[in-house]
Amino acid sequence: MTGFGVRLADKVAERGNLCVGIDPHPQLLNAWGLTQDPAGLESFARGVVEAVGTQVAIFKPQSAFFEAFGSAGVAVLERVLTDIRQAESLSLLDAKRGDIGSTMAGYARAYLADDSPLAADALTLSPFLGFGSLQPAIELAERAGRGLYVLCRTSNPEGGQVQLASDGQRSVAQSIVDEANRVNAGREHGPIGLVIGGTLTELEVELADFTGSILVPGIGAQGGTVDGLRDLFGAAYPRVLPTSSREILSAGPDPDSLRAAVAGVLTAQHRAD
Numbered sequence: 001m002t003g004f005g006v007r008l009a010d011k012v013a014e015r016g017n018l019c020v021g022i023d024p025h026p027q028l029l030n031a032w033g034l035t036q037d038p039a040g041l042e043s044f045a046r047g048v049v050e051a052v053g054t055q056v057a058i059f060k061p062q063s064a065f066f067e068a069f070g071s072a073g074v075a076v077l078e079r080v081l082t083d084i085r086q087a088e089s090l091s092l093l094d095a096k097r098g099d100i101g102s103t104m105a106g107y108a109r110a111y112l113a114d115d116s117p118l119a120a121d122a123l124t125l126s127p128f129l130g131f132g133s134l135q136p137a138i139e140l141a142e143r144a145g146r147g148l149y150v151l152c153r154t155s156n157p158e159g160g161q162v163q164l165a166s167d168g169q170r171s172v173a174q175s176i177v178d179e180a181n182r183v184n185a186g187r188e189h190g191p192i193g194l195v196i197g198g199t200l201t202e203l204e205v206e207l208a209d210f211t212g213s214i215l216v217p218g219i220g221a222q223g224g225t226v227d228g229l230r231d232l233f234g235a236a237y238p239r240v241l242p243t244s245s246r247e248i249l250s251a252g253p254d255p256d257s258l259r260a261a262v263a264g265v266l267t268a269q270h271r272a273d
């Protein structure tokens, strides 16, 4: 299969550079007039894909909000992943997995194996048990043509406490960039992406050699804007994939309003370009 990085670049060229987060918060289910149960969850999440599925390059369902409803919620997530595929969009499952290598192999099978009901085009991973612990996921992602987005500089204010810790030579965040560069080496669209928050005022990592996609959350509800991304990312800006959840989702349930919200973020980005 064509690798994730190339598939993403093609889809972004066709539909625009935006990842729409599907985060079915209880408050959003209320705001949409939906019940706090698997039926409400399903109307919400599948409603988003039905409204903007053919307009959006990639969706990021947030696993926690589906898991909160137990097996019925996970079944909804499976159907949402299928809907995304049918809309010929890409899926990035936000599960932020990270574990010792042997268990990581289990998570990798769950989210990246072709025959898994929860397989997504890409998956978010936490490298804070050591980048090397992610190796089973990296191997399976490479074989299956899927992508991985590894947390690097997160959008939350507490992130720097761990990510900017340094051994005197380089920070934890920079070591993650360096490891990602090692895996992506020699490829124009490497399979390892990074997650770097759009709420930051300074990157504090060197991205000059990075050849993967950079997922940028924190746009909208957390205060980040697409306007500031070119200055923040400099030469790495062409690799940036902004993602927004609540800012867009709060425009629903009306499908036209959801479509207008997506178009609004894309237009703001074009203006900033």
Ligand SMILES: O=C(O)c1cc(=O)[nH]c(=O)n1[C@@H]1O[C@H](COP(=O)(O)O)[C@@H](O)[C@H]1O
Residues within 6 Å of the ligand: 021, 023, 062, 094, 096, 124, 153, 154, 155, 156, 195, 196, 197, 217, 218, 219, 220, 221, 222, 243, 244, 245, 246, 247
């Ligand atoms: O990996 C992520 O997607 C992520 C990393 C990060 O540093 N910050 C962050 O907000 N996210 C996710 O991005 C989404 C942000 O949602 P909104 O703030 O509603 O746009 C949530 O699903 C977060 O879990």
